[in-house]
Structure formats: C-alpha cells, structure tokens
Amino acid sequence: MRGPGSPTTQWRVFGVVWALVAVIAVISSGEIARRDARASAGGQAATASALHAAVLRSELERHRSLPMVLAQDPDLEALLRRPDAPGAARLNRKFEALAKEVRAAAIYALDSDGRTLAASNWRLPTSFVGSSYRFRPYYYEAMRDGQASFFALGTVSGRPGLYLSRRVDDPSGRPLGVIVAKVEFDALEADWRASGEPTYVTDADGVVVITTVPAWRFHTARPLSADLRRRLAATQTAGSTIPTPLPFEADGSGLVRVSTDIPQGLYAAASDPIPEIGWRLNLLAPSGDAIDRAVAVARWLSALTVALLAALTGILLRRRQRAAARASEDEQARVELERQIDLRTAELRSANDQLNHEIDERRRLETVRQDLQDELIQANKLATLGQIAAGVAHEINQPVAAIRTHADSASVLLRRDDSDGALRSLANIDRLTERVGVITDELRAFSRKTRSETVAVSVDGAIDGALLLVGGRLREKGITLERRRAPAGLAVRAERNRLEQVVLNLLQNAIEALDGIADPLITLGVQVRGKRVTIHVTDNGPGVTPAVQQRLFTPFTTDKADGLGLGLVISRDIVAAFGGELVLEPTSTGARFTIRLAKAS
Amino acid sequence: MSFEALNRIALIDDDDSFRDALAERLELEGLTVLAFGSAEAALKVVNDRFEGVVATDLRMPGMDGRQLVERLNDLDPDLPVVMMTGHGDIAEAVDAMKRGAYDFLAKPFAPERLIETLGRALEKRALVLDNRRLAALAADD
Numbered sequence: 001m002r003g004p005g006s007p008t009t010q011w012r013v014f015g016v017v018w019a020l021v022a023v024i025a026v027i028s029s030g031e032i033a034r035r036d037a038r039a040s041a042g043g044q045a046a047t048a049s050a051l052h053a054a055v056l057r058s059e060l061e062r063h064r065s066l067p068m069v070l071a072q073d074p075d076l077e078a079l080l081r082r083p084d085a086p087g088a089a090r091l092n093r094k095f096e097a098l099a100k101e102v103r104a105a106a107i108y109a110l111d112s113d114g115r116t117l118a119a120s121n122w123r124l125p126t127s128f129v130g131s132s133y134r135f136r137p138y139y140y141e142a143m144r145d146g147q148a149s150f151f152a153l154g155t156v157s158g159r160p161g162l163y164l165s166r167r168v169d170d171p172s173g174r175p176l177g178v179i180v181a182k183v184e185f186d187a188l189e190a191d192w193r194a195s196g197e198p199t200y201v202t203d204a205d206g207v208v209v210i211t212t213v214p215a216w217r218f219h220t221a222r223p224l225s226a227d228l229r230r231r232l233a234a235t236q237t238a239g240s241t242i243p244t245p246l247p248f249e250a251d252g253s254g255l256v257r258v259s260t261d262i263p264q265g266l267y268a269a270a271s272d273p274i275p276e277i278g279w280r281l282n283l284l285a286p287s288g289d290a291i292d293r294a295v296a297v298a299r300w301l302s303a304l305t306v307a308l309l310a311a312l313t314g315i316l317l318r319r320r321q322r323a324a325a326r327a328s329e330d331e332q333a334r335v336e337l338e339r340q341i342d343l344r345t346a347e348l349r350s351a352n353d354q355l356n357h358e359i360d361e362r363r364r365l366e367t368v369r370q371d372l373q374d375e376l377i378q379a380n381k382l383a384t385l386g387q388i389a390a391g392v393a394h395e396i397n398q399p400v401a402a403i404r405t406h407a408d409s410a411s412v413l414l415r416r417d418d419s420d421g422a423l424r425s426l427a428n429i430d431r432l433t434e435r436v437g438v439i440t441d442e443l444r445a446f447s448r449k450t451r452s453e454t455v456a457v458s459v460d461g462a463i464d465g466a467l468l469l470v471g472g473r474l475r476e477k478g479i480t481l482e483r484r485r486a487p488a489g490l491a492v493r494a495e496r497n498r499l500e501q502v503v504l505n506l507l508q509n510a511i512e513a514l515d516g517i518a519d520p521l522i523t524l525g526v527q528v529r530g531k532r533v534t535i536h537v538t539d540n541g542p543g544v545t546p547a548v549q550q551r552l553f554t555p556f557t558t559d560k561a562d563g564l565g566l567g568l569v570i571s572r573d574i575v576a577a578f579g580g581e582l583v584l585e586p587t588s589t590g591a592r593f594t595i596r597l598a599k600a601s
Numbered sequence: 602m603s604f605e606a607l608n609r610i611a612l613i614d615d616d617d618s619f620r621d622a623l624a625e626r627l628e629l630e631g632l633t634v635l636a637f638g639s640a641e642a643a644l645k646v647v648n649d650r651f652e653g654v655v656a657t658d659l660r661m662p663g664m665d666g667r668q669l670v671e672r673l674n675d676l677d678p679d680l681p682v683v684m685m686t687g688h689g690d691i692a693e694a695v696d697a698m699k700r701g702a703y704d705f706l707a708k709p710f711a712p713e714r715l716i717e718t719l720g721r722a723l724e725k726r727a728l729v730l731d732n733r734r735l736a737a738l739a740a741d742d
Contacts, residue, residue, distance in 0.1 A: 394687040397708050397709060398616045398618065398619050398687075399619070400709045401619050401708035401709035401710070402616070402619040402621075402623075403622075403709070404709040404710070404711070404712070405619065405622035405625075405626050405709075405712050406622045406625075408626055408711065408712040408713070409622070409625055409629055409712070412626070412629050425622075425625070428618075428622060431618075432618055432622075435618070475615065475660060475662060476687075478660065478661065478662050478663065478665055480662055
C-alpha cells in the first residue's frame, strides 16, 4: 500500500486534526467574539455613560446657578439682616414658587447660626422653617468657603438630594447666612432606569449619591476610611446608616460581574467625571447575554464552518483515497498483468522449447523410423531374394545350360571345320550371356539398398524387373501368368527399385497362395483411370479369409511357415510413401491386391 | 558313337533357348530331334511304338516331367525317358526315377553326357523294339 498509511489511519488523523481544529476554532472564535462583544459593549456603555453624564451635568448646572442668583436677592439679604415675620412669609412664598418652577426639592434660607428662616416647603408638615442645619456641611462649608454642595438624605424628608448652598454677605462682606437649594434626582433616576442600564453617581468620597438601584445608594465604591466614616456619621449624609461598600468593584471601565440587586450577569462598565462637583457617573451596560450570544453564535458559526470544511476535506480525502485505491488497484492490475504476461511468456518459451525438443525428437525418431523402414525394406528384399533365389538360380541355370550346350556344339563344329556353324553357336552364346547378365543386373539392382525421390517410373519396366526375378519360380511352380500390359510409355510417380519390390512381394504372395492349387494362375494387369494408375495382382488361390483380412497389414502376422509377415506391411508403406495405396480388393475367386498410384505426367 | 538302329529323340523343354541349343547339338551327333515346348504337345506324337527315346525337362508349366514319365510309363514301360533337372531338383529327379525314368541329368550338364545316356537308351529301345518284333513274328508263326 502506497501513501501515508492506510485509509483507516488517514481517517483517524483526519478526525484528530479536525477535532483539534474544531476545538481551537470554537474556543478562539468564542474568545475573539467575546473580545469584540466586550469592546462593543464597552463602547455602548461609554456612549450611554457620556450621555447620562451630559444630562446630569446640565441638570446640575441648571441648579447650581440657583443659590448664586438667590444670594443677590435683596429680600433675602433684608430678612437675613433683620429677620421678621412678613419678610419670612414673603420669602416663603417666593421660594415656593421658584422651587416649583425650577423643579427644586426645596429652597430655603439659613441665618448665620444655621437656623432656617424661610423655606419653600413652609406650608408642609415637613417644613424646614425653624430647623437648625448648622451641623450640615452645606451650612458650615458655605459659611466658611462662600459656597458648598452636599449630597445627603434629608433629615426631615428622609429623601436623598443634593444640597447646593451659598453664603449671603452684606455689602461690607459680613456673612449674613446661607441660601440652600435641595435638588432631588428622582426624575433623572427614573429616566435612567427606563434606559435599562444601571447607573450610579459617586461623590468625591466614592459614596453613591444618585443611582437607578436604590439599594446601592450611600454605599461606597471604595472601602471607607475611618476618618470618612466619622465624617459621614457626623454629617448624617446617609441618615442614621453607615455606608458600606458596593457589592461589586468597578473602577470606571472593563467588565463587572454583578450578582445582586440587578439582574445577575456581566456588565460593561463606563464612567465619566462630573468635574464641577467632583462626582463621577458610572454606568453598567448589561453585556453578559450579548457576549454569551455573540460567543455562542461565533462558536456555532466556527463549528459550522469547521464542520463544512471538514466535510469538504473529508470528501476530498475520500476522493483522494478512492483515486489512490483506484490507482493502487490499477497498479496492482498492471503488476498482475505484467506477472501474467511474464508467466505466459515463460510458459510459451517453455512450451516452445518443449515443442522444439519434441520436433527434434520427432525428427530423430522419424530418421530412426526411416532408417528402420529402410532396414525393414532391405530385410524384406533380402528375404524375398532368399525366397526367389531358387527360382532365380533356375532362371540363370537355363541360359547357362544353353550356353554350355552351344559351346559344346561350337567345339564340335570347329573340329569339323564348320566355322559358320561355330560362329552361329558363339552368337547364341553371346545372346544367352546377355540374358544372364540382365538377370544378374536385376538381382544386383534389386538387392541394392536405395532410397530416392519419387520420379516417373515405367510401369512395364518395374513389372518386367519383378518378373525377371520371379519368372523362374513361376515356371518352377508351374504357374501360368496372364499379363495385360500397360499402355506404352505409361509411368507412375514412384521409385523404380521399390515399386519392383512391391510387385515382387505381391507375386511372391500369390505364388505361395497357389501352392497345391490345380491350374494355378496369376493375372497381372494395369489400368489407367484419369490421373490414377492401378496395378493389380490376382491369383486363383484360396483367397484371404475375413479373419486374415483384418490383420493382413499388421506386422508379424503371417500364416506362412517362413517369413516375418512383413511383406504386405512394407509394401503398403512403400506405396504410401509414393502417395498411393495398396489394398486387398474383393474378387470372386482367390485374392486380388491392387496398387493405386498417381500417374506421372 | 553311331546311332544305326535308332536315332530319334523327343526333346521336351519349355525353355526355347536351351531346347534349341540342345537340339542343334544332338543333331550334330546325327540324331533326329523332335522338339516340343510342352509335355502335352509331345504326347500327341510319342506313343508305345515310338522309335526313339524321350528327353524332358522336369519343371514345366502344365504337365511337368514327372507326370509325363508316369503317362509314358503307362503307355510303354520300356520307353526310356531321360530327365533334365535344374539345381535343387535332385529330390524330384530321384522321385521320377522311382516312377520309371531311365536316368537324369542336372542342368547345366556336358552335352556328351546326355549323348552317351541317350545312346544307351536308344540301344535299349532298339533292343526292346527288336524283341517285340521278334516276339510278334514268333507269335505269327
């Protein structure tokens, strides 16, 4: 298997890698989203804070000028200089109208001892008139510094508010008293509360003075020092309660986790200073949900993205694996094919070698067979010669006997001086010698071992040769030969010597078959039919029994006492080698062997 | 040798060349040769009063020498028949002798030997014929 590991391993790596990527992506995208959401929440908080601060500042600005303007009021100076009832009543009404107009909680005037001479709430049971506020910082700080501002719970109303005060001097600069305006921020707090963002304002000491969360009022943003604690108690800033720290810590910006008083969660904190009176506005923009949502969305998106990418790469991996598998299969198929081809080639080569070997072996065997055949043919020839030897001897004996007689006659004639007669005898001797020579030549030629190509062979020539050798035997056996000669010049495709051998074999067989037969007859005929020539040897012997017919051409099958039974087998093979055939044909009496050969053109 | 009383020879051989050669040689000795190519042809001429002897080949197509000896022996037991045989036919020749052949010669033979044999046979035949004539005369008397 090629490539980086098996498909299973690849999928494992794929799974691990994508799981890691998913974890990293989800976490990091969450964190990025969180950071962005925080920044966004922080920005929103800062905007809201700045807005609230601006509103607060304009509110404060509006009220701050009130004591300053009132300090110039001659009625007030007159009353402070010389307190009397009508003056006080006039101011009470004046203050009452003014407070209503400027939406101040209370406007009232203190004499130099801090006792209230006139107040806008003179009609109410909670009227300040007659009450002394010399313990209040807005009194003594204003007496000392000319003006003061002080946020605290009202000692009578119990309502929180900002006390803005200004010292009222006579023209010589002697302090006459203090004019105080109490501003309450209920409406502002209600507006802010409606905006949904918890907001609180701390004074220079860190004490919460204005807040949308009442529970936080007069708690401190910072731990209280002992000194501050004493001062707050003395000034009854928070009434009888001692301020405690806020249940969270916020130092102006960043995120704050709040778990009490307001919906629990994470808030983006922003703050703006209110420098005119040393306050600071703090705003908490609820951001936990948004951040969580943003984080969750980012995580989902990143998870989805990772899932999509994973699916995409998964598909790619699958395709690649399939392609690799296909390539691998192709490669395997190619290797297998090459192996098969090699195998086949080797098999073919082996088969070729084997075939070559077999061909060589066949050739060798064929040569051996041919040699053996030649030997057999020769053996048959010699056997035939053995069988016909007596006949041949007789055939030679006749002319020899005649020669001897002629020679004797010649000598007698010479003695009688009959030279003509002697010459006649000698001529006879010469003729007879030639006859003997023909026979011996035929014998020599016949017994010669031959093998040659098939040529045109004279049919009569071959039959003459055979008869020359077997003629003596025919005579000896007293067999009549009926010969029907071939058309003059008829030739067949054969080998002279061997065709003669076949004819001789057939004649021999016929002679032997005729042993003991009365009036033995052999018929030797030649026929031409188209391109075929048939030579047949027929005898009037007992014929061939069906049993013998079946094994007639089988080697070593003979019913003769002498002989190997090869004559017909060899004859048939010889004729077959000429492209012809040797068959036993049915005939009414005796046996009829027919040689069929191709006529030579 | 002279053949004064009888000089007739019936010569039977299927081989023309040998028959002709032998006939010529016998005629050189003053014999009268009646040559036949077959036993059947000879039997048409030769009978019990034949004034001569027979010289025949043993092996012939048709009637062979032995059968001829038997026929002639039946015809005239005192007619000498000389057998002429080829090599290897001694057994048959002996058999022919038993059947009444006068003598036999194996081919090839010296013509003088045949002439001598035929001379003796003619002498015997002449005596037989003389004897028969005398016997006939005696019977007539």
